Amino acid sequence: MAAFDADFEFDTGLLVELTETGGVPGYEDRVREIVRRELAETTDTVRSDAMGNVIGTLTGTSDYSVTVATHMDEIGFMVRHVTDSGFLTIDSLGGWDPRVLRAQRVIVHTDDGDLAGVIGSSPPHTNGSDSDDPSIEDVYVDVGLDPETVEERVSVGDLITMDQTTRQVGEHVTGKAIDNRVSVCAMVAAARRLTDPDATIHFAATVQEEVGLRGARALGVDLDPDLAIALDTTVANDTPSHQANEHVTRLGEGTGIKLKDSGVITNPKVHRRLQAVAERAGIPYQMEILPSGKTDTAGFQTTHGAKPVGAISVPTRYLHTVTESVHHADLTATIDLLTAFLESETGEHDYRL
Numbered sequence: 001m002a003a004f005d006a007d008f009e010f011d012t013g014l015l016v017e018l019t020e021t022g023g024v025p026g027y028e029d030r031v032r033e034i035v036r037r038e039l040a041e042t043t044d045t046v047r048s049d050a051m052g053n054v055i056g057t058l059t060g061t062s063d064y065s066v067t068v069a070t071h072m073d074e075i076g077f078m079v080r081h082v083t084d085s086g087f088l089t090i091d092s093l094g095g096w097d098p099r100v101l102r103a104q105r106v107i108v109h110t111d112d113g114d115l116a117g118v119i120g121s122s123p124p125h126t127n128g129s130d131s132d133d134p135s136i137e138d139v140y141v142d143v144g145l146d147p148e149t150v151e152e153r154v155s156v157g158d159l160i161t162m163d164q165t166t167r168q169v170g171e172h173v174t175g176k177a178i179d180n181r182v183s184v185c186a187m188v189a190a191a192r193r194l195t196d197p198d199a200t201i202h203f204a205a206t207v208q209e210e211v212g213l214r215g216a217r218a219l220g221v222d223l224d225p226d227l228a229i230a231l232d233t234t235v236a237n238d239t240p241s242h243q244a245n246e247h248v249t250r251l252g253e254g255t256g257i258k259l260k261d262s263g264v265i266t267n268p269k270v271h272r273r274l275q276a277v278a279e280r281a282g283i284p285y286q287m288e289i290l291p292s293g294k295t296d297t298a299g300f301q302t303t304h305g306a307k308p309v310g311a312i313s314v315p316t317r318y319l320h321t322v323t324e325s326v327h328h329a330d331l332t333a334t335i336d337l338l339t340a341f342l343e344s345e346t347g348e349h350d351y352r353l
Helices: 012-020 029-040 147-153 178-193 214-223 268-281 296-300 328-343
Strands: 045-048 054-058 065-071 076-082 088-093 105-110 113-119 140-142 159-162 167-169 172-175 200-206 227-235 255-260 285-289 309-316 324-327
Touching (some): 012 029, 012 172, 029 045, 029 200, 065 178, 172 178, 255 328, 268 285, 296 309, 309 324
Parallel strands (some): 065 227
Antiparallel strands (some): 045 054, 054 200, 076 088, 088 140, 105 113, 167 172, 255 309
């Protein structure tokens, strides 16, 4: 593991373990075991449901319950076909921009163990057939084995994740699956800090968010909380290729308090209380309006009954690539705000509109 600055105020070892572990939608098994291990040390009970959501419950002194939901799946692929030449064509699990996939290393997860592979790209020395506007159907994986061996080792339906390490780059942490393992790390950190809450807190790592918020929708029905807070990453387009009005958030300026995205309008009383808690505790924050994209927050507004919802977001550059980047101070602010909010949640706040 690459060394991180000692003044990073979160568990860098856990973040590296979470991000470098593979877990695509519907197949989050390896990540689920990490979450289960961590929540077993900090909550009263840990269980999982039929979809694979993991819930660690910290029992409070009242019947009022809060669910903190953060998805643990990452975007990836599934093998669609093995060609006669031994190459793999793929189907996407989640939203990829095919342009970022050329010449990337991947891991093919087979029943016979993991295989290293690369996504092919034609060299500039020849007039290759690579399109300037590729699609997922154009992508193929080369595992460097003869066709017969590939046929024996790889099956349709095998899973593929990106092969990338998580590193410190200046004041940033960068790697694959930052979306949304960084929020899983933040949730675990908050669970470690809470000891005797007034409200009962359900810390939930959800599945299949990247393919339609499926885990959160089921979880909202099963838990039926009085209040739901989602944790996720959000866009930080604070780069030279974007205008200021396109930034959404900026790295290093604090955690994001969500007002809306394309799937949810957060409860005004909830996001105002998040602001008040942040200001009272001196936690840096910025307001987030995400024009496109949905989070688990919406999963709790479409289940039975009306539920107040809010969301805290970690500003992230280069989302849905292998170099997703967050500022260490924004992650610390996210952990601080979630902890302070939960510590002050007595169940007596009226979120009805």
